[in-house]
Amino acid sequence: MCRWTGEASVVALADDLSGAAEVAALLRLPARLVLDPSGIRAPEGGRAAVVADLDSRQAESGTAARAVQTALAGARAARTPRHGQTLWYKKSDSLLRGNPGAEAVAFAEGAEAVVVAMALPGAGRVVREGVLYVDGVPLHESGAWRAEGRTPPRSVTEAFAPLPTAQVPVDAVRQGAGGLAVRLEAVAADGLHPLCDAETEADLAAITEAALSLGPGYRLLGSGGLAAALGRHLGTGGPGQQAGAGLGPLTGADAGGAAGGAAGGAVGQQERAPATPGPLLVVAGSAEPVVGTQIARLVAAGARHLPLALRALAAGGPVPLPPLSSGAVTVVSVDGSRGVRPDQARLLVAGLARTVAALPGRPDLVLTGGETARRVLDAVGVTALRPVGEIHHGAVHSRTDDGRSVVTRPGSFGGPDSLHRIAAALRPRLLSPPGPPPSPSPSAPMPSPSAAPPRQGVTQ
DSSP: OOOOSSSEEEEEEEHHHHHHHHHHHHTTEEEEEEEEOOOOOOOOOOOOEEEEEEEOOSHHHHHHHHHHHHHHHHHHHTOOOTTOEEEEEEETTTTSSOHHHHHHHHHHHTTTTTEEOBBBBBGGGETTTTEEEEEEEGGGGSTTTTTTTSOSSHHHHHTTTTTTEEEEEEEHHHTTTTHHHHHHHHHHHHTOOOEOOOOSSHHHHHHHHHHHTTTTTTTEEEEHHHHHHHHHHHHSSSSTTTTTOOOOOOGGGGTTTEEEEESSSOOOOOOOSSOOOOEEEEEEEEOOHHHHHHHHHHHHTOOEEEEOHHHTTTTOOOOOOOOOOTTTTEEEEOOOOOOOOGGHHHHHHHHHHHHHHHHSSOOEEEEEEEHHHHHHHHHHHHHEEEEEEEEEEEEEEEEOOOSSSHHHHOTTTTTHHHHHHHHHSSTTTOOOOOOSSSOOSSSOOOOTTTTOOOTTTOOO
């Protein structure tokens, strides 16, 4: 077994963009987020991270596995003598959606073992006797997969098949990092991968410590909960720190541009926004019911709302929009007042992306929903992001290489004031303070291919 010889850099893979941005923030390291897995490069030296969005949540299992293999091969091929050891992390959806098994098998190639821990205690999601519970209800008995069109797995073992796993019960997790490390080694010696029960943040911390004590041959795989535990263990307090609500947008110097290298630089001194900032465009492409309320609250504070007709979005070209005012906040969403079928979601997201790409200038962007965020950034030609902070949990503020602000946020994150908080952080003094909750916007958010039950302020 290979032991750690010094500080390691982190290479993390995620199956959608909002999850990748979340991991980049939770690791609390200077980080670069790349949208092309073939272009992933491990950071030189230690105490830095690169995170790749595989864009594989909705892919076929074979395509998803190849995306993992491409990222691993690219990172290995780019290694030089200046690169230290690499700590590998794979982020999977905390509700076990997507292709967890196929991606885990690919991720395990070349590893001594992959240590799996899917609990997310802050969201009420724990793993007990190998079963994922959502707010006390087994996943397969909950409504969490109501929009998936498939039957949820009855256990985490089933979700990660065909990866050969062995369950590690919570009493083994709680015997201390040393004892747990012995258990993990024993599982790996049998050619299996440890699948750990966990119910608390302390459990996830113990799993992280035990796995790291065994050296770089052991890779970590989990939800945002395990990423947060890893960040607390390794982090320097960089991009994972929250951006203060009273701060304006960060300038290009804050994005690590002066540091260079694959990992970017640490978060620098935050600077005030220019006196006349450019337009801020919020693209609400999420299916979550709370998003309608979030839009209504933002509009009540002074934002302009442009609900876009389904027929126009599906027509194959960009939807003409009125000019975006400098310094103003504009929200675009799908007009779902007459109902939107789930099978239309991808077509409508593509229409939103074309519409944003056709806008003149370079507005700063707030993108809700991982699928929406990825399609919009693809359309406007963004291939990498440098996370600079969180505005609130899950709402990750990043910079593009040319200095544009981008905030990504999973659709289910945040309470009714989420979009207002994000806009106020990027455009201070522009909006009025949030008042009493208004009635939801008549333009309902659309369904998405991976919509999950609403849960405010938690990690996917």
